[in-house]
Amino acid sequence: MGVTVSLVFLYGLILLFLLRSKSLGYGSAFVATMFGFHLAATGAAGPVTSLTAAVVNAFANI
Numbered sequence: 001m002g003v004t005v006s007l008v009f010l011y012g013l014i015l016l017f018l019l020r021s022k023s024l025g026y027g028s029a030f031v032a033t034m035f036g037f038h039l040a041a042t043g044a045a046g047p048v049t050s051l052t053a054a055v056v057n058a059f060a061n062i
Contacts, residue, residue: 007052011036 015032018024039045
């Protein structure tokens with residue numbers, strides 16, 4: 001659970017920086033956020049969570 005909260009914060013921070021640097025419009029940020037919410041409600045949520053956990057564990061072992 002701690003990793004999930006940290007990644008949500010990280011993704012939000014990246015979106016904030018992209019918005020402030022004008023690399024990403026508000027509409028695109030909204031679409032990216034809504035895509036994440038809808039993806040979490042599908043069957044793809046399990047594999048995405050497993051992949052994220054594997055990547056975090058790989059970096060932790062370095």
